[in-house]
Amino acid sequence: TRMGVEQVYYDHFYRAREYDQAWKDYHRSLRNSSRKARRNNTLPAAPRRDLELETLAQILNKERFVSCHSYRQDEINMLMHVADSMGFTINTFTHILEGYKVADKMAQHGAGGSSFSDWWAYKFEVKDAIPYNGAVLHGQGIVTAFNSDDAEMARRLNQEAAKAVKYGGVSEEEALKFVTLNPAKLLRIDHRVGSIAVGKDADIVLWDDHPLSIYARAEQTYVDGTKYYDIDGDMAKREWMRRERARLVQAMKLASKGRGTPPSERMQFHYHCDTLSDENR
Template identity: 50%
Template sequence: MKRHAALLLALLVFFAQTGIARAQQSSESRPGAATETLIRNATVLTVSHGTLRNTDILIRNGKIAAIGQNLRASPSARIIDATDKYVMPGIIDCHSHSMIDAVNEGTLSVTSMVRIRDVLNPTDVDLYRELAGGVTTLNVLHGSANAIGGQNMVVKIKYGRPIEEFIFPGAPPGIKFALGENPKRSNFPALPGQPRRYPATRMGVEETIRDAFTRARNYKAEWDEYRARLARGEKNLIPPRRDLQLEPLVEILEGKRLVHAHCYRADEILMLIRLADEFGFKVRTFQHVLEGYKVASEIARHGAGASTFADFWGYKIEAYDGIPYNAAIMVRHGVNVSVNSDSDERARRLNIEAAKMMKYGGLTEDEALKLITLNPAWQLGIDDRVGSIDVGKDADLAIWNGHPLSVYSRVEMTLIDGEVFFDRQQDLARRAELERERAQLEQAEPNRPPAQGPAPAVPRPRRTAYEYADDIWDGGDYDQ
């Protein structure tokens, strides 16, 4: 009992200290404590209008108030010396599965009624690691088990804050579609005695989406007629029965919800373009889109964006024709292109994924930076708020100790709405304290095993590329 009491006391002390530290950090960084921040003497990578040397950025009430040299701030302003450092817009990941406690509602082929918003976990430590890589905004998507999946959520990574503060205000709602092997469940045979879930072919995937939009169009017509009759003053009308599966699809038809479609092959990309034209809506982004280079002109003509990998392919049959020049070829054909993570690990180094496109395809420095800033901002409908360093935009910024397209550079500080959410120096300073807290908790653990020496190293067999890809499919990245 004494050891249990000691453990409880240690836990209470730990959480009290953590809560005080977070409260202090929160009060120090909120706009009420410092309404102005002045970043001085930086190399500013604006993305929208080139690179500015020895330049200041004045932040006021979470917005970029001024950009120029020798700017002045109020006496109470926070001053950040960025001499010999680089400032770029916060990185935007247009395809993320971070901070979710569930990813696929795979029981039906059309699950447009489910919402990622309902399963967001603001304590996911991957969020902090992404902040340490300069990432500030995520497009958190449903998985790809369904021809029409769940509703997405665009968030700002305000780690340590309540979930309500994560939601990106005013971001257009979106939804996840999926084409190809995943929705037809190529690698998921039915259980013994159970029928295989429809669809099982690419033809079936197309029919599933067409059937859903046919029903949505009829549903919209019923509600339009009902509202028209109300407007004419008719009485005692019975409204149509609400259908939560069809309402998000009606929003697509009305241009109020963005479509983000998982895809790989050129034929399925063209199929969805034709189907969208048939029902009168636009695909906002093709996700993964590894064969986009084959149909880049058609994607550009449709007006869709493409969010792809830099050089990740060959992990399953439909990804075999991926090439590292994909992003650059689509850019040259006029497609709005971003590179995304689809991985909590890759999300920490999207700057390097963008830099690869200078090697594979010869993109300029600004074009490469756009792949992870302004382009994904457009794809998510938030480019009026973030994605470049311009007066009036949100102060979502990453400060680097070197050029962000260099493998030798690291993030020194990440700000969102002018508040510091990652500070490398504070991180380093707190590590000893965290080690002491861990040791204290371990000592108080009643069932703690006796101390032993390090376990002998066990040689690990080398895996083939196929085995590695199979592991990813079974238990790692959910959306490939």
């Protein structure tokens, strides 16, 4: 049950608090141990290390930040209540398609939101999603970002950001922050990326049109100041590939008629976890 899920959170955080206190008591006992105890090796025993409780204790001590996958308002409310009662803040609610229902509470809690732009109805939990979600969150002063867990859509997040202008009237500059500076803030790396400033990583895209336009094409892409993509260079490579393909096709046709050797290439395999070959069947 959803109430059971909430209790599971509480149970683990209570255990983590006790675990953290046990370590604090242990270190305090070590500091107060006498020289005789040190000489005789009668120091108190250390608690057994538990990596799970150690991680949860870091959350309680505000040393680790929580990004929570969420959809429904009851789930969002529940986890914020758990966090408030345990003394920490949820850093980011991800997807959060019913965030518009509890945006005021999220703002009071201090959570950020990384939402889909206008996805809805692909499963029961998102039947109440609306395209104004990002604008409503932003209007409440929440650090808002747009995300996608689709590889194709993630390549066009600039167009996703434009939907915040259409649905909700977010300014163009603030909408662009939904996919640049705001995600960096939620990930706590805005001191390095997310905007163009002296001292930051030079991760930059140059467009030939307004970045929020569906007609905009990336002309150049830089990562750490190194140019990884250039549209003119890409066109030259495409032309080379076209000519090379034509050459190989012609060579294969001649080889099929007994005139020349068929083209060959040594293949370099790139193995994935799901690769099936004679080596791992």
